[in-house]
Amino acid sequence: MNEGLLVVISGASGTGKGTVCKRLFELEKNITFSVSATTRPPRQGEVDGVNYWFLSKQKFEEMIEKGEFLEWAKVYDNYYGTPLGKVEERLKNGEDILLEIDTQGALNVMEKMPQGVFIFLLPPSLEELKRRIVGRGTENQESLEKRLGAAKMEISLANKYQYVVVNDDVENAAENIKAIIKAEKSKTERNLKLLEEVI
């Protein structure tokens, strides 16, 4: 059995990563989200190992020191991160894992797991991105400018990814990502065992 694929989807905020990933899960039953670890307390109904791995702050910081996260971030007072061991275990079992993370996190994953598949989701244009952010109606002029500036910076990192997919249409974008996953499974370097078996 081949190892599973680690698929990393990233892109500027407002590009629609969440919607595209949701559609991808419908198209591609064999891929699942990685479960993140966090130090925030569980909310009602949340199950350890399903919604999150709930860790104490001490445990989380120990794991950071030991390099046991693929990537992590501190948001206000809480830590969030992707435990390396859990991901490796599931990949070895042949499961495909999707990580939807920001560009900073993705750069860290590229270092730790270069065998991953790195996809950057692009807005059709900056004007369209602006329109989408304005459409949400949650931004004033100042924060809008700030977000667009940040988006531009993030998009300038797209050339570090193996693939760029334009989210002009959710269905198209999800189909493109599905094709990328299928194609990556045919990459020669992921099939060396198969080649040996045939010969």
Next chain:
Amino acid sequence: MNEGLLVVISGASGTGKGTVCKRLFELEKNITFSVSATTRPPRQGEVDGVNYWFLSKQKFEEMIEKGEFLEWAKVYDNYYGTPLGKVEERLKNGEDILLEIDTQGALNVMEKMPQGVFIFLLPPSLEELKRRIVGRGTENQESLEKRLGAAKMEISLANKYQYVVVNDDVENAAENIKAIIKAEKSKTERNLKLLEEVI
């Protein structure tokens, strides 16, 4: 507009390249065969530039000397080859081109057009390949052994290709190649202009 893709499909004889390519053309309307050049005389109904480019021996040999073939071979008294200029012209027009060639030809194309997409079609196993060749009923024991030996040699070149696709089932194999073509169009290095446009 992005350049078209040059898709090279290769594999040991008996693997079913022809059948898979035929199915691929049904699934993928945007890709067409490259038109080969040959020095053999046209048969009834064959049209220059459609079935083949029909060239004189002198012209063909001139083109070989000038390096104007992506790959070429001499079969008995006739030359066959893929004219580089015609391929480049169509790629620039955004057309995708399929080349179904043997491993020797493919190695030459890798040198001349490394931006191509190189796919090696594998039989499920050597036993299955043997069964298929025997099934054709055209081989005696000696030539069967010879063909299997040649196949093994060809398959040992598979690791020079970017992708390997198992032809366990024509539909699966064609779908895999279709996904590879779709994914390759999302490769970052093929979309640098797009990235510039977005930013």
